[in-house]
Amino acid sequence: MYSIPGSTRQLDAESSRAVTAVQTEGPSPPAHGTSGHPLTVNEVLTQSQIESVMDELDRDLIGLVPVKQRIRDIAALLVIDQLRARIGLQAQSPSLHMSFTGNPGTGKTTVAMRMAQLLHRLGYVRKGHLVAVTRDDLVGQYIGHTAPKTKEILKKAMGGVLFIDEAYYLYRPENERDYGQESIEILLQVMENHRDDLVVILAGYKDRMDTFFQSNPGMSSRIAHHLDFPDYSQAELLLIGDRMLQEMSYQFGTGGRETFGEYLNRRLEQPHFANARSVRNALDRARLRQASRLFADRDRALTRDDLSTIESSDIRASRVFSPAA
Numbered sequence: 001m002y003s004i005p006g007s008t009r010q011l012d013a014e015s016s017r018a019v020t021a022v023q024t025e026g027p028s029p030p031a032h033g034t035s036g037h038p039l040t041v042n043e044v045l046t047q048s049q050i051e052s053v054m055d056e057l058d059r060d061l062i063g064l065v066p067v068k069q070r071i072r073d074i075a076a077l078l079v080i081d082q083l084r085a086r087i088g089l090q091a092q093s094p095s096l097h098m099s100f101t102g103n104p105g106t107g108k109t110t111v112a113m114r115m116a117q118l119l120h121r122l123g124y125v126r127k128g129h130l131v132a133v134t135r136d137d138l139v140g141q142y143i144g145h146t147a148p149k150t151k152e153i154l155k156k157a158m159g160g161v162l163f164i165d166e167a168y169y170l171y172r173p174e175n176e177r178d179y180g181q182e183s184i185e186i187l188l189q190v191m192e193n194h195r196d197d198l199v200v201i202l203a204g205y206k207d208r209m210d211t212f213f214q215s216n217p218g219m220s221s222r223i224a225h226h227l228d229f230p231d232y233s234q235a236e237l238l239l240i241g242d243r244m245l246q247e248m249s250y251q252f253g254t255g256g257r258e259t260f261g262e263y264l265n266r267r268l269e270q271p272h273f274a275n276a277r278s279v280r281n282a283l284d285r286a287r288l289r290q291a292s293r294l295f296a297d298r299d300r301a302l303t304r305d306d307l308s309t310i311e312s313s314d315i316r317a318s319r320v321f322s323p324a325a
Contacts, residue, residue, distance in 0.1 A: 039086060044079050048121040057114045061107045062243070063236040070227050071115065078122050095224040096124065096199045097191055099213075101206035102229030105275030108203045109163065111227075116161040119199060126197065127159035135169040138183045146179040150186045158198055167202035168212035184216060191222045232275050234264050241279050250287070250308050259312040260286075266320045282318070289314040 045051055054075070057068060074096075081094065096119065100108040113130050120128025133153055140146040154162070164170070170180040191200050202209065202219075206228060213220035232240065238261050245251060252260065263282065267273055274281075290310055294302060 039083060041079055041083070044082055048079075048123075050075055050079075050118050050121050053114055053117045053121065056117075057111065060110055060114070062239050063232055064107055064111075064229065067107075067111060067227050067229055070225070071111065071118070074225060075118055075122070078119075078124060082122070093124070093196045095195055095222065097195070097223050098199070098201045098225040098227060099209060099223045100201055100203040100227050100229060101209050103205065103231055103275060105277030105279075106229035106231065107276065108229055109165075111229075112161060112163045112201050112203075115199075115201070119161070124196075125160050125199060129157075129160035130163055131157040131160065132163040132165065134165050135180065138164070138187075139170065139178075139180050141179075143179075146182045147186060150183045154186070154190050154198070158194065161199045161201060163201045163203065166204045166208075168204050168208040171212055171215055173215065184219065188218050188222065234261065234268060237264050237268075237275070237279050240276050241283060244280055244283055245310065248283075248287075250283075250310055253309040253311040255312040256310050256315060259315045263315055263318060263320055270320070282315075283310070285318065286310050286314045289317050 039047075054068075054072060057071065061068075077094065084090070098115070100112065102108060109132060112132075116125070116128050116130045119125045131153065137153055138146070138150045140149050170184050172178040172180055187200065190198065200222075202212075202223065204212075213223070238257070241260055241264075242257070260282075264279075267278065267282070287310065293311075293314065294306060
């Protein structure tokens with residue numbers, strides 16, 4: 001059996017350079033499974049304040065209606081489990097390991113962060129932080145390197161959520177000298193033995209994740225919840241663009257929003273589109289063109305509107321509009 005030193009009460013203050021650790025904030029969680037008078041659902045919601053997490057999820061992400069509903073269903077299950085425990089009904093700690101499948105830029109990491117918050121506020125994880133990693137953070141390059149790397153990441157994630165992006169890269173059967181299987185074996189034991197102190201979310205493209213689970217039935221059997229993140233529609237992407245510009249204190253000029261909508265229609269037909277990620281990249285490039293346009297007129301006094309407006313021409317200069325695109 002693999003052990004994680006200090007896993008039940010310790011989290012390293014420092015994380016490795018390649019690992020993203022996000023600490024969530026919120027009220028102290030209620031004691032899970034404590035005895036006492038039955039509470040209403042509203043009393044649990046007031047005590048845990050999880051509805052504010054759902055409100056943040058709705059505010060942070062456009063669309064994703066089926067994903068948001070599944071998160072609400074999971075929250076409802078956990079709330080009812082707490083009420084069952086308080087009156088002495090069987091309410092063993094449920095398995096909460098998850099699989100998030102979908103294309104890039106569909107909000108998987110954001111939802112994982114909100115999930116960590118929700119679980120913390122309900123008392124299912126102690127700290128509520130998110131540690132996001134890829135294969136390179138878990139698998140070593142030589143014999144004896146993988147186990148320490150994987151255990152170190154697990155120790156950092158204890159008390160919270162471990163998010164493994166493109167998890168299928170852990171399994172490379174075509175390479176007999178690959179050490180990913182060793183990392184998988186450690187993960188499997190910890191997912192089973194420490195499931196009351198760690199939630200693991202595996203993420204990636206749906207077809208590759210399906211193949212990964214078929215090749216690793218032990219991992220598949222430990223995943224209780226499979227959430228599929230759909231691609232955004234053109235209308236949703238346009239709303240995402242509006243929100244991103246607002247957050248950066250920019251706005252579309254006359255005809256700019258219509259031109260950006262036309263840009264999205266063309267870009268959606270091209271390969272390697274990454275949903276919200278591609279929207280942000282497109283807006284960043286439009287900002288570059290706006291800056292170059294303003295920079296060229298060096299003697300002009302620039303107004304607030306000048307500095308904050310993305311014109312139609314800034315978008316139409318994209319190669320997406322060129323005949324060869």
